[in-house]
Amino acid sequence: MARVVLAMSGGVDSSVAAHLLLEAGHECIGIFMRHGEESHGVCQVESDNDATENAGLPVLGQSQAGRADHKQGCCTASDAADARRVAAKMGIPFYALDLQEDFRRIVDYFVDDYLKGRTPNPCVKCNHWIKFGRLFDYADGVDADFVATGHYARLMASDQGPQLHRGLDTHKDQSYALFGIGADRLRRMMLPVGGFDKPAIREIASSLGMGVAEKRDSQEICFVTQGHHSDFVKARRPETVGATAGEIVTLDGKVVGTHQGYEAYTVGQRKGLGVAMGTPHFVVRIEPDTQQVVIGPADDLVGERLTASEANWLVDPAAIPNQVEIQIRYNGLPRPGQIVVDPQNADKFQVRFDSPQRAIAPGQAAVIYDGDQVLGGGWID
Incomplete structure (x- = not known):
C-alpha cells in the first residue's frame, strides 16, 4: 500500500x-x-x-x-x-x-x-x-x-521507465496539458x-452516490470569472489602459480600422474584429511594437513550420524519431510532421508539417507524439 x-x-x-x-x-x-x-x-x-x-x-x-x-x-x-x-x-x-x-x-x-x-x-x-x-x-x-x-492520461511501463500516453477516452484526453512535467517525476505519478x-x-x-456524477467539466480559465480576458488584463495592468490601442491593418499595411487594445485579440480570431472586409478575415499576427493587429483572408492564416522553445522532454531528445505527430492546441488533433531538435540546445526545436496548418499561435504549446506516447514539447515562438 x-x-x-x-x-x-x-x-x-x-x-x-x-x-x-x-x-x-x-x-x-x-x-x-x-x-x-x-x-x-x-x-x-x-x-x-x-x-x-x-x-x-x-x-x-x-x-x-x-x-x-x-x-x-x-x-x-x-x-x-x-x-x-x-x-x-x-x-x-x-x-x-x-x-x-x-x-x-x-x-x-x-x-x-x-x-x-x-x-x-x-x-x-x-x-x-x-x-x-x-x-x-x-x-x-x-x-x-x-x-x-x-487527468485523462495514462502511464505505461517500459524498459526505460514509465511513459506518458494519451488517455483511453480520446474525446477527453488531457495528455497535451501534461507535456511539461519533469521526466523524473513520472515514476511518482498516478493517473x-x-x-x-x-x-x-x-x-x-x-x-457510489457521490453527488457529482453529472457535474459539468471545468472548461474556463478559473481566475477570469466574468467578462472578456482583455478586461482582466487591463484590471491587472491598469497602466496599459489606452496604451495598447492601435490600428487594424491588412498584410500589405493598409489601415482598415482601429482597436482599443491588441491584448483582446488572438491569432486565428475572426469574430469581433470590428471591420467589414467583404470576405472573412482573421487575425494573422499581433505586433506589440507597432500595436498593430494584422488581418488577412483564411489562406494567409496557414503555415507549414514553427519553432518552439522552453522545451521539456520526457524521452531522450536524441532518440526522437524524425517523423512524429505534433499537436498545437489543446482541443486540436495531432498532425504528422518532422521535428529537428537543436543538437547544441535541446531547449529549442523546429517543426515542419507534412501539410499546412491553420492558426499556429505563438504562446501555445506544441506537443510531440509518437503514436499515443507523449515525447515532450515546447512553447511556440
Whole structure:
C-alpha cells in the first residue's frame, strides 16, 4: 500500500480517482488547491485553524459562494465544498493547500503573454508549475509515495521507465496539458481515471452516490470569472489602459480600422474584429511594437513550420524519431510532421508539417507524439 496525495477539485474525475485509489488499497490524502485570487466567485473559503494535523494544513470550511457568472471553471468555494463532502464520504483526510503566491505566477504569466502579443495557456502552466510541481513538495512533506490527479492520461511501463500516453477516452484526453512535467517525476505519478472513458467515470460516481456524477467539466480559465480576458488584463495592468490601442491593418499595411487594445485579440480570431472586409478575415499576427493587429483572408492564416522553445522532454531528445505527430492546441488533433531538435540546445526545436496548418499561435504549446506516447514539447515562438 502506498501513500498518495490526490488533487481534489470537487469534480467527478478527481472524486472517482479517490475511489479507485482506495479500491487499489492505497492510503489517500485529498488536497484542494486554494489560489486566493480576489475576484468574484473564486476560492474565498474559510479555514479551521484548530484542525492542523498532517503538516499543519487547514481543513476547508463549508462556504457555498458561487461564481459571479455562468462560466464553468474550477476552484470555486462550491467546488471546495463538493471535494470536502466526497472526501468525508470516502473517509479520507482532506486539506487545503494555500498556493496564492504560486498562483500569482500563473496570473502574471497570463497577463504578460497577452501584452507580448501571444496566446497563453494558463491551465497547462498550472499543471506544470503547481499540480505536478508544488504538490510534489507537499507530498515530500507528508512522506507520500505518489501524487495523483484526475487527468485523462495514462502511464505505461517500459524498459526505460514509465511513459506518458494519451488517455483511453480520446474525446477527453488531457495528455497535451501534461507535456511539461519533469521526466523524473513520472515514476511518482498516478493517473487513476486515464484508463476509463468519461461515461464509465460518471457511472462509477453515480453508483457510489457521490453527488457529482453529472457535474459539468471545468472548461474556463478559473481566475477570469466574468467578462472578456482583455478586461482582466487591463484590471491587472491598469497602466496599459489606452496604451495598447492601435490600428487594424491588412498584410500589405493598409489601415482598415482601429482597436482599443491588441491584448483582446488572438491569432486565428475572426469574430469581433470590428471591420467589414467583404470576405472573412482573421487575425494573422499581433505586433506589440507597432500595436498593430494584422488581418488577412483564411489562406494567409496557414503555415507549414514553427519553432518552439522552453522545451521539456520526457524521452531522450536524441532518440526522437524524425517523423512524429505534433499537436498545437489543446482541443486540436495531432498532425504528422518532422521535428529537428537543436543538437547544441535541446531547449529549442523546429517543426515542419507534412501539410499546412491553420492558426499556429505563438504562446501555445506544441506537443510531440509518437503514436499515443507523449515525447515532450515546447512553447511556440
